Amino acid sequence: MRDAVWTALKTVNDPELHRDLVSLGMIEHAEVEGNVAHVKVNLTTPACPLKGQIEGDVRAAVLAVPGIQDVVVTFGAMVRPPAQPALPGVKYVLLVGSGKGGVGKSSVAVNLAVSLARDGARVGLLDADVYGPSVAHMMGQGGARVTANAERKMQPIEAHGVRFLSMANLSPAGQALVWRGPMLHSAIQQFLKDAAWGDLDYLIVDLPPGTGDVQLSLTQTVHVTGAVLVTTPQDVALIDAARALDMFRKASVPVLGVVENMSYFVAPDTGLTYDIFGRGGSRKLGNLPLLGEVPLDVEARQDADRGLPAVLAHPQSPAAAALTQIARNLAGRVSVQALAHLPEQLPVV
Known part of the structure; x- marks a missing residue:
């Protein structure tokens, strides 16, 4: 039998x-x-x-x-290792980017990382937005300082089951960084190769807006598994998202899907749905998989301001539920991507 x-x-x-x-x-x-x-x-x-x-x-x-x-x-x-690990001990590097600021990219990146960790994955989060770092605040660790371990490597800060690094935890609060491209490249190299990330299933990278030095440094430094595009539905955001999509394609970075943030608003008093920015605009980006739509949510904004990701603070809220499903959809896309490198017949345990 x-x-x-x-x-x-x-x-x-x-x-x-x-x-x-x-x-x-x-x-x-x-x-x-x-x-x-x-x-x-x-x-x-x-x-x-x-x-x-x-x-x-x-x-x-x-x-x-x-x-x-x-x-x-x-x-x-078990998150299977790829044929080519991104970094020693790090299986997959996933970029979260957008063509412009103000679309909620960092909030999405933080909640994706925390959601994956809550489901049981080993997750790191790199705030590569050197000029405008916000991950530390959203993780509730704005006042923490990065230390070095015995091997003189940067020790990521841990919060909500995620190891993360942000320039906000390395520079004085409120101080502007006035750096040229080579200094940015050096900082990204250190974040990736001079940090004690340990063993990770996923390293989520929150990119700065645009298509500049940081994006180029990342794609030239590590083997990137794929990217997630975050956009809002209106055309002015989609124009820049299309530029980011073109950049990833030119850098041979697979785009795993798109997240439509601020997609709609559900009035808490009536339950009526309003498409404030014009819902569904992300479908204009071509045949990209839609990982999910995140509604405007006052609680999610308040949670970010007080340093507690929405998927933990209000997991049953519409925004948190959408972000949780998006994280799972993304993990599924990574598994599909990895399948292309698996042998046709794997051993049975």
């Missing part, structure tokens, strides 16, 4: 990877005790967006085996 269960599991495909769970090496064990099958599935990311569907498909397939009356499905997760 055990062999029949394994045969049944070969008919269950991962909904995103479109290959069966057995050939993907996602079945850790499948045993039968009496008339009950026990199956453990190792997901390709702790933030798998389709965990419920996978569980339902496994149960349906195994229950079809004669003699099986119940199925107990448990889950583990």
Whole structure:
């Protein structure tokens, strides 16, 4: 009967990877005790967006085996290393960018990082907006100072399960940095290679607005897994987002999807939805996957101001729920991207 269960599991495909769970090496064990099958599935990311569907498909397939009356499905997760790791100990580097400021890019980056960590991934967050760093404040660590470890490497600050570095924690509060391109390049190099990031599944990088020195330094320094474009729906934001998209393509950085921020507003007193900036404009960027739409939310703004990410402070709010799903969709896109480098047949544990 055990062999029949394994045969049944070969008919269950991962909904995103479109290959069966057995050939993907996602079945850790499948045993039968009496008339009950026990199956453990190792997901390709702790933030798998389709965990419920996978569980339902496994149960349906195994229950079809004669003699099986119940199925107990448990889950583990392991973010598989890519063929070419981004940095020593860092599996994937994900850029969060926009063509212009004011679209909520940093807020999205912070909540993506915290959401992935809350789902169980090991996450780092690099604030590469050297001139206008805001990540430290949004993480509630504006007054913290970066220290060095015994190997004289920068020790990232930890908050909400995420390790992060920001220029705000290295320079005096309120001091403007008046740097030319070479100094920016040097700073980015140090953030990436002279920091004790440890073992990370994902390193989220909050880019500055535009298409300048920092973006070039990053793409030339590390193997970037992919980028996320953040935009608001109106044309004036989309014009600059299109420029950022062109920059990523010229730098051979895959764009994993787009996040439409401030997409709509739900009036708290009536529940009516208002498309203040014109909803759905992100679809004008071409065939990019839409990772999700984030509504305008007063609580999310207040949470950012007091240094607590919305996905933790008000996880049931519309904005936080959207950001959580976006993080899971992004993790799924990374898994799909990694599949292109996986062998056709993976070993069964």
